[in-house]
Amino acid sequence: MSKLLDPKVLMAIKELSLAAKTTIDGFMSGINKSTIxxxxxxxxxxxxxxxxxxxxxxxxxxxxxxxxxxxxxxxxETNISIRFLVDASASMNHKDGDFTKIDYARYLAASLAYLGNLQGDAIGLYVINEAGIFSMAAKQDYQHLARLFYQLEQIKPDKTFITPIHYKELYAGAQKRELLVFITDMYETNEEIFSFLDTLNTLKHEVVVFHLMSPNELELNFKGYSTFEDLETGRSVQIDQDKARAVYKARLQEYLEATRIKLLDRRIFYRMIRTDQPLDAALRDFLNQRNKLNV
Structure with missing residues (x-):
């Protein structure tokens, strides 16, 4: 068992389905069988x-x-191919409390990969940042799952998000449609994440987005700090948190709602998760909601 797997999380989600009743290319239903x-x-x-x-x-x-x-x-019985896409840009190093965003992303991907493998699905991985896309083919066996856990543990966020020049990796595996689970903080400067998601949509994949945000981001509560540095660009800015908090939180809610609507318009399932939310509760809520929507 990987150190990324928490028995409490696995007990909470083991009876739920990740794929639910998807409708493209013979994807399985909520109990791992098609209606064919x-x-x-x-x-x-x-x-x-x-x-x-x-x-x-x-x-x-x-x-x-x-x-x-x-x-x-x-x-x-029809198995599906599930690929986990992990944003490995430098902003995923953001930390609040004991966990960085990339820590939470690792545990999230590992738990869902274990669930998918348990249900007989092929599991694959993309790790994405400016350097390119690390690609791990989707397969269904326990040794492959162990290799996926190892690759999750090796992720070291760096630089910015991917640029379109690296999208060829996505097209290389485009023969088979997949369920893509994208774990990201949605940090972008020029719509690069939405450009990436539009590319995934052109390939007719089904896409789920987990948007990770930390409590100190949501509340603008960085105790003892007045200067903030962008982890990806290195730019810094001074902020009086007490004076800026009300306006910041209002604009943040506008941004989150706009993000949700933009993804909904693209028929992409969107879920924002706080990194202080227990992973078992977050996953169980998500999987229950997903199963209800796909019944």
Whole structure:
């Protein structure tokens, strides 16, 4: 077991589905099975024989009992490919209390990857910053999951977010649509994150965005500080927190609402998470909401 996995978190989410009932390219339903009928493993229903049906699907025991031809249908189990995208730009080093944003991102990705692997899904990883995209193919086995945990542990946030010149990595794996779980602080200077998300949308992936924010960001409560430095650009600014707090919080709420709407318009599932929120509670709330929306 990776040190990134907390038994309390796993107990809270183990009975929930990450993928839920997605609708593209045979993604699984909330219980890891599609609604596609065929020669699967688990019995679903009988239906009357129709001309053109595969005779191998006839149930001869039913014929012997009823003297009628029936096709035995099963639900075909279909696994999906889930890729975790982790923002590794320098702003993810922001710290409040004992955790940086990248710490929270590691635990979040590890827990969901464990859940997906437990449900039989292929798990992959992108680590993203100005240097490019580290790509780890999606596979379904425990050794691969262990390698993914190792790569999460090695992430060292640096510089700014990715530029379009590196998007070729995204297109390289575009043959199969995936469920993409993007973990980020949404820090950008020139709409680079939204440009990135628009690229993911053109590839017809389903995208979930976890927006990480720390309590001191949300409340503008950096005790003892009056000078603030941008972790990505190095620029600094002096702020009287007490005087600026009311205006800051109002503008922050406007920004968060605008972000939510912009992602909703792109049909991207958005969830803002405070880094002081217990991970088990945050994940259980998210997974319950996701399952309800996709029923």
């Amino acid at each position: 009928k065929g020669q699967g493993l688990e019995f679903s229903q009988y239906r009357s024989y129709q001309p053109g049906d595969d005779l191998r699907s006839l149930d001869w025991k039913m014929f012997a009992r009823s003297d009628r031809y029936y096709i035995r249908e099963s639900e075909i």
